[in-house]
Amino acid sequence: MDKDTHLEDSDSLTQNGIIDSIGLLELxxxxxxxxxxxxxxxxxxxxxxxxxxxxxxxxxxxAK
Known part of the structure; x- marks a missing residue:
């Protein structure tokens, strides 16, 4: 992710290309x-x- 990219709490991580299937497993x-x-x-x-x-x-x- 580019350091100048602004990400809102409701933005799709997959549709914006921030995370893929391997990244999801790591997450x-x-x-x-x-x-x-x-x-x-x-x-x-x-x-x-x-x-x-x-x-x-x-x-x-x-976590509760």
């Missing part, structure tokens, strides 16, 4: 390690990983 690994949480299979949805807001909401639900 999932990072989140599980960083927050010491397991992400259930049913939460591995585009709604939870395509935007910064979706990722944040999912982490908040699982």
């Amino acid at each position: 999932i690994d990072y989140i599980t390690e960083k927050y010491s949480i397991e992400i259930p299979e049913e939460m591995l949805t585009p709604e939870n990983f395509d935007t910064l807001q979706g990722i944040s909401n999912m982490i908040q639900k699982l």
